[in-house]
Amino acid sequence: MKRVVITGLGAITPIGNNVKDYWNNLLNGVSGANLITRFDTSNFKTKFACEVKNYDPLNYFDSKEARKLDRFSQYGIISVNEAIIDANLDFTKLNTNRIGVIFSSGIGGFETYENEVINFAQNNFQPRFNPFFITKIISNGLAGQISINYGLKGVNYCPVTACASSTQSIIQAFNYIRLGKADIIISGGSEAPITQASIGGFNSMKAMSTNNENFKTASRPFDKTRDGFVVGEGAGALIVESLESAIKRNAKIYAEIVGGGENSDAYHITGTHPEGIGAFLAMENGILEAKIKPKDIDYINAHATSTGLGDLSEIKAIEKLFNSNLSKVQISASKSMTGHLLGGTGAIEAISTCLSVQTNLIPPTINTNKVDENIPKELNLSISEKTLKEINYALSNSFGFGGHCSALILKKHTD
Structure with a gap:
């Protein structure tokens, strides 16, 4: 069995749009909760969430590309770009047949799906759907897009196991590499679930906090007064690599997966x-x-x-x-x-x-x-x-x- 290490990290989160800011804000105990800005919450039981802050897709994508990608895919691609730079990966010098992508999303393009259905209803149910509708909503579309962006021809798929999804993507990357089936795998997960249907659905399940008066402190694990989770959005990417490959590239190593x-x-x-x-x-x-x-x-x-x-x-x-x-x-x-x-x-x-x-x-x-x-x-x-x-x-x-x-x-x- 090969030893497996982590050589690159990338993130866009409610408390930082890159790994450095995310980590610093974690250490300093910064709350990412805020009142929802995406839609009118007047009729919703929960009026807050942990949104990604100061996000403009045009800072990362041209307008044509941004229109083709749901928010969850945008977040995922941003995190992957950071991780690749962090790992100092030069794909022109590597065997891309042995580099894969195992990248997750629990619900995929929920925002796109919601918007298209609302438009369908508002236009007297005339089927004038966006030509990118299907490719924007499928959960595996992000993993596919990552492999296309970099020409990576190794293993490529999307584990979908709800909130366990991206941890399982990392575990599966670990398994593929230690068995010698790949040298490097881009793994992680992305989600953009702050939408009307999502908030309404979780409210109906009584799974989400409704502590609107104290939204900044509503996510309180282990506390006697906790009343449900606070939904967040963003993405994280990890470059998972065989120790042999990492040494050959003289890559920095964050930790070993065991x-x-x-x-x-x-x-x-x-x-x-x-x-x-x-x-x-x-x-x-x-x-x-x-x-x-x-x-x-x-x-x-x-x-x-x-x-x-x-x-x-x-x-x-x-x-x-x-x-x-x-x-x-x-x-x-x-x-x-x-x-x-x-x-x-x-x-x-x-x-x-x-x-x-x-x-x-x-x-x-x-x-x-x-x-x-x-x-x-x-x-x-x-x-x-x-x-x-x-x-x-x-x-x-x-x-x-x-x-x-x-x-x-x-x-x-x-x-």
Whole structure:
């Protein structure tokens, strides 16, 4: 089996339109929540979200290209461009037959779909659809576009597992490379779900916070007063590469990928198992694959969406797995700042986990003032302030509707 490393990072998020700004704002506990600017929220229960700020597609694309791409694809391409530059990849000097793209989106071009259907209805149901309608909405269109942009002819697909999607894209990139089927894979995920139908749909499920009076602090993982997740948008890209290829290119290495667990709750289409069965199995299998023990994990970037059942089921899984070593592991929840990017969330959290491994810095969990009494007191939650801690192994969790559970294990690269 080949060793696999991360050599490039790219991101556009609610708290930073590049990796440097995203990471600095994470460490400084900046909230990305704001009142929704995309549409009139007067009739909606939730009036806020974590939008990407100061975004103009014409700063990144010409007008013709921008019209062909849904917002989720635009975000994804922007993050990939940054990651490629960061990794110093020159595709003219590489075998592009062995470079692939595994890039996710949970719901794809939701904004385009909504706009086209509204226009269809407003035009007396005359079928005058945009010729790019289908290519803009399909979730796999982004992965395809990335491969086309750079002429990459290796593996190319889009895992769609709701909010576990982009973590699974990274795990699948890891698997392809360690099995020798590729040298480099661009992985990650993107989402642009801040639309009328999305907000209305999540409201009808009672999954999303309606704390409009305190929207800046509404995403409060582990807090006794949490009332649902805050939706976010953006993208994250990671260049996943064989160690052999990275050494040959003299590439900088952020961290090594050593394990990935993928399991199912097999319980409910939207709710996590109360005891966190799938989460437990995913973490356990990732740790086993890494050939380490739970006590070796120094840091967990929790899925922690700020929902009542979800936060507790993840904590129960962690408590069961880490048992007597529970007090040794540090836990934080970056969704307190970024909100929940659905299919893109695993990618931006893998980026922050990667940077934590490299720098030994753990971003805080903000907005958590009254820790739920059902959470064990010996649990080390990074609350309010960043934490300095030696990190040799870290774990990043992502769980999605349908019971999909994934856990990515990263190791500090030392040789």
